[in-house]
Amino acid sequence: MEYKPLSDLNLVADLQPVEPRKPMSRRERLERWAEVLEREPERVLSALEEIEWRPRAERLAMRADNSPLSVAYADDVLRAEGLASDKLGDAMDFFQLTEGEAHCILCSCMGGQTILASEAARRARCVIAPKLWSLYAH
Structure with missing residues (x-):
């Protein structure tokens, strides 16, 4: 790779500074996660096994290959926003x-x-829309 000063690059490319972007809100992050999941709606993913029975430290470190969390972590936008890993705690x-x-x-207890x-x-x-959330939180 050859190093070139920024002034030289301006001669061969139209460089424009990137405007700082406001970080995504919680709602936007959840919506993005849902959108990423919906790209392959019939994809069978792994649930996390019995989250509620694990000690807190173990629970926060939980992950599974091919889980909804690994789908989120594979998304460049969510990682750029700060998603650190596909572990439950992150x-x-x-x-x-x-x-x-x-x-x-x-959790696996919610459907296998x-x-x-x-x-x-x-x-x-459903986390975004509390009226829908009542379908699960019983």
Whole structure:
């Protein structure tokens, strides 16, 4: 790779500074996650196994290959916004999920070892719309 000063690059390219962008809100992050999941609505994803029975430290470190969280972490936009990994604790921090919300979206006890991406997206959207959330929080 050859180093060139910025002044030289201006001669061969139209360089424009990038305007600082406002960080995504919680709602926008959850909506983006749902949209990413809906790109492959029939994709079978892995649920996190029995979240509620794990000690807190173990629970926060939980992850699964091919889970709704790994789909979120594979998205360049969500990673650029600050999603640190596909671990439950990082996702809870990033999406500002309560333990109850995370449990209802991701836990195997809510429907088995797998979940369709479209269902995971619907559950993520329920966090945004509290009227829908009552369908799960019982």
